[in-house]
Amino acid sequence: MSHPVLLVEDDASIAIVITAALEDEGLEVVRCDNIKDRDRLLQEQSYAAMLTDVVLKDGDGIETIGTVTEGYPQMPIIILSAQNTLDTAVRATESGAFEYFPKPFDLDELVRAVKQAIGSGAAPQVANVSEDTIGLPLVGRSSAMQAVYRMITRVIRNDLTVLILGESGTGKELVAEAIHQLGDRNRGPFVAVNTAAIPAELIESELFGHEKGAFTGAVSRHIGKFEQAQGGTLFLDEIGDMPMQAQTRLLRALQSGMILRVGGREEVPFDARIIAATNKDLAPMIEEGRFREDLFYRLNVVPIQLPPLRERGDDIKALARHFLSQAARDGLPAHALSDPAADLLCKQPWRGNVRELKNFIYRLALLAREDVIDEQAIHAAMNETTPVASGQAAPDVEAGPAGKDDLATALGRWLTANAPEQGEIYAKAIAAFERPLFEHMLFATNGNQLRAAQMLGINRNTLRKRLAELQIDPEVYANRVT
Numbered sequence: 001m002s003h004p005v006l007l008v009e010d011d012a013s014i015a016i017v018i019t020a021a022l023e024d025e026g027l028e029v030v031r032c033d034n035i036k037d038r039d040r041l042l043q044e045q046s047y048a049a050m051l052t053d054v055v056l057k058d059g060d061g062i063e064t065i066g067t068v069t070e071g072y073p074q075m076p077i078i079i080l081s082a083q084n085t086l087d088t089a090v091r092a093t094e095s096g097a098f099e100y101f102p103k104p105f106d107l108d109e110l111v112r113a114v115k116q117a118i119g120s121g122a123a124p125q126v127a128n129v130s131e132d133t134i135g136l137p138l139v140g141r142s143s144a145m146q147a148v149y150r151m152i153t154r155v156i157r158n159d160l161t162v163l164i165l166g167e168s169g170t171g172k173e174l175v176a177e178a179i180h181q182l183g184d185r186n187r188g189p190f191v192a193v194n195t196a197a198i199p200a201e202l203i204e205s206e207l208f209g210h211e212k213g214a215f216t217g218a219v220s221r222h223i224g225k226f227e228q229a230q231g232g233t234l235f236l237d238e239i240g241d242m243p244m245q246a247q248t249r250l251l252r253a254l255q256s257g258m259i260l261r262v263g264g265r266e267e268v269p270f271d272a273r274i275i276a277a278t279n280k281d282l283a284p285m286i287e288e289g290r291f292r293e294d295l296f297y298r299l300n301v302v303p304i305q306l307p308p309l310r311e312r313g314d315d316i317k318a319l320a321r322h323f324l325s326q327a328a329r330d331g332l333p334a335h336a337l338s339d340p341a342a343d344l345l346c347k348q349p350w351r352g353n354v355r356e357l358k359n360f361i362y363r364l365a366l367l368a369r370e371d372v373i374d375e376q377a378i379h380a381a382m383n384e385t386t387p388v389a390s391g392q393a394a395p396d397v398e399a400g401p402a403g404k405d406d407l408a409t410a411l412g413r414w415l416t417a418n419a420p421e422q423g424e425i426y427a428k429a430i431a432a433f434e435r436p437l438f439e440h441m442l443f444a445t446n447g448n449q450l451r452a453a454q455m456l457g458i459n460r461n462t463l464r465k466r467l468a469e470l471q472i473d474p475e476v477y478a479n480r481v482t
């Protein structure tokens with residue numbers, strides 16, 4: 001008979017359920033509900049594993065785990081938490097826990113983990129992460145996001161290639177940044193490349209760099225993103241849009257750990273973690289020969305699937321309140337959100353996912369007149385016509401001279417935040433301006449491209465082409481619930 005399992009849980013009903021499930025598997029369970037008793041019981045005998053809640057009557061279960069792992073290094077620890085943030089997931093794994101279970105959890109899965117832990121003879125799955133790296137702005141405690149947090153904690157202590165999948169605006173880049181910041185490479189740079197935004201003929205030189213004279217216009221040597229990311233993380237966004245030739249070169253680089261600058265003779269080693277992302281379904285693209293299967297397997301070492309916002313309704317309220325505070329920090333008027341207003345937000349389809357919600361909340365913050373945003377304010381904002389680009393202050397184009405000031409402020413803020421390099425400010429600013437302008441018009445016309453093109457005074461096909469290039473989905477603006 002193996003040693004018993006120690007269960008530290010102050011919620012009696014949870015403790016009873018877990019005890020029964022473990023006993024069904026032939027395991028003996030010793031129970032207590034506070035840290036003092038835990039430490040006493042640990043001294044009395046050996047345990048095959050310990051399961052512990054985080055918040056206990058006499059302290060924080062995670063904070064005190066360091067002493068337990070020191071004293072009993074062979075005993076696997078499983079943490080059960082109702083706090084369910086990325087911070088808790090990371091703190092749990094940094095404490096040396098074998099596994100972390102957000103509440104509510106799947107009992108069968110927990111029992112499986114306990115049996116696996118007992119078989120493993122302990123040793124933490126994830127090593128320490130220093131305190132100062134925690135505190136990322138990933139909001140959401142839904143079970144779907146819990147799964148994402150657990151995946152994040154599994155990849156921060158290694159350099160495995162991660163492929164983040166999910167619809168546009170679900171937070172793929174934010175997750176990539178979280179992996180970077182929580183990992184050992186956080187002192188190195190995080191270099192993000194949107195492969196869809198770079199013209200096909202420039203992509204190889206952007207990624208791998210070029211030598212002087214490699215092609216017309218290559219007046220000096222250019223260091224590509226792979227080399228810029230040396231010691232850090234290279235985030236390849238919209239990987240599904242990468243042209244075939246660049247895919248071949250990327251695959252070669254990933255296989256060899258070396259890159260060849262365009263026009264260069266000698267390969268140069270690179271040392272960057274690769275995280276790729278796409279909102280495309282790559283399987284049919286592989287079948288149609290538009291995405292290399294071998295590249296897919298190279299990138300898809302650890303897939304992380306980000307759920308669409310409509311599948312994590314629980315997160316909408318928290319995200320909305322988070323963005324209201326963020327908007328206030330960004331200089332927009334501060335507001336609170338009434339509960340009925342939050343409920344109304346939960347009923348929207350949010351086809352543009354978190355990005356659409358964020359833009360909407362910024363717009364609300366700008367438009368709402370009362371301190372507390374109620375349902376009327378939401379309806380009013382939905383019928384107004386001033387959507388905002390991701391994370392940027394809304395240029396109020398209808399507000400006359402004051403609006404002009406807003407636009408200048410927004411532009412100034414954009415320039416400060418994005419710091420485009422000399423010589424590329426015009427192109428980047430125009431590209432950045434186009435997106436909110438088009439989103440604004442689509443919002444105003446409920447996604448009617450013909451009307452939007454007429455209002456803008458541009459050809460409908462030109463608009464359609466630019467929307468496709470900027471990956472703006474007009475459907476997102478149709479069928480809004482008002």
Ligand SMILES: Nc1ncnc2c1ncn2[C@@H]1O[C@H](COP(=O)(O)OP(=O)(O)OP(=O)(O)O)[C@@H](O)[C@H]1O
Nearest residue numbers: 137138139168169170171172173174279354355390
């Ligand atoms: N869980 C979250 N908590 C807080 N902010 C979030 C969250 N998810 C996304 N955001 C915010 O929503 C916006 C869109 O996120 P992000 O750019 O990471 O999405 P994406 O999936 O990479 O989109 P795309 O596929 O269009 O590149 C960003 O401003 C990001 O900060």
